[in-house]
Amino acid sequence: AQSVTQLGSHVSVSEGALVLLRCNYSSSVPPYLFWYVQYPNQGLQLLLKYTSAATLVKGINGFEAEFKKSETSFHLTKPSAHMSDAAEYFCAVSDNAGRRALTFGSGTRLQVQP
Amino acid sequence: EPEVTQTPSHQVTQMGQEVILRCVPISNHLYFYWYRQILGQKVEFLVSFYNNEISEKSEIFDDQFSVERPDGSNFTLKIRSTKLEDSAMYFCASKAGGGTGELFFGEGSRLTVL
Numbered sequence: 001a002q003s004v005t006q007l008g009s010h011v012s013v014s015e016g017a018l019v020l021l022r023c024n025y026s027s028s029v030p031p032y033l034f035w036y037v038q039y040p041n042q043g044l045q046l047l048l049k050y051t052s053a054a055t056l057v058k059g060i061n062g063f064e065a066e067f068k069k070s071e072t073s074f075h076l077t078k079p080s081a082h083m084s085d086a087a088e089y090f091c092a093v094s095d096n097a098g099r100r101a102l103t104f105g106s107g108t109r110l111q112v113q114p
Numbered sequence: 115e116p117e118v119t120q121t122p123s124h125q126v127t128q129m130g131q132e133v134i135l136r137c138v139p140i141s142n143h144l145y146f147y148w149y150r151q152i153l154g155q156k157v158e159f160l161v162s163f164y165n166n167e168i169s170e171k172s173e174i175f176d177d178q179f180s181v182e183r184p185d186g187s188n189f190t191l192k193i194r195s196t197k198l199e200d201s202a203m204y205f206c207a208s209k210a211g212g213g214t215g216e217l218f219f220g221e222g223s224r225l226t227v228l
Contacts (some may be wrong), residue, residue, distance in 0.1 A: 043219035104157035
């Protein structure tokens with residue numbers, strides 16, 4: 001069985017501040033991990049994915065995430081928030097062959113204050 | 115840029131009525147998915163479809179649900195007799211191949227059951 005837990009349903013940061021969105025996973029097999037972003041009235045867009053290569057993964061829009069097996073975490077970070085980063089962010093897990101469907105977390109809504 | 119399109123964007127129906135949600139996946143994609151998100155809750159997997167048959171389904175996908183790819187381009191989700199708890203945003207997604215290829219999502223169809 002697989003699951004992800006996203007800590008914090010809402011995160012608010014100031015423009016230019018560090019963004020940190022937390023995700024912890026549970027998986028009985030080595031996982032593949034994903035972060036998706038959803039802008040208002042749009043579908044889910046892939047930000048980045050971990051598929052057992054480098055543990056630090058860089059994605060679009062300056063985001064990155066680090067896979068830490070010892071902590072079962074895959075937190076999403078961005079050094080400096082932009083107003084355009086305001087959106088809902090979802091962490092997701094799959095099995096290590098990508099055969100199973102994605103299991104999503106409950107999402108974190110990021111607000112960026114001017 | 116190719117995209118997954120979904121219709122309708124919003125449907126309101128009476129409890130007990132049949133609903134069909136339509137999706138046009140990206141044209142060269144082979145794997146198709148339906149997910150749903152009840153307001154305020156996590157994105158939940160419903161069903162995956164490959165080679166004209168269901169490859170995986172969740173506990174949510176009971177006998178009231180069915181999927182079909184009737185004409186090689188559309189991918190539909192039918193709910194035979196809607197219940198109040200079927201009210202949700204339904205997302206269609208497609209993927210080119212197996213493994214860790216990117217899952218492309220549509221913008222969703224909001225279903226409201228009264």
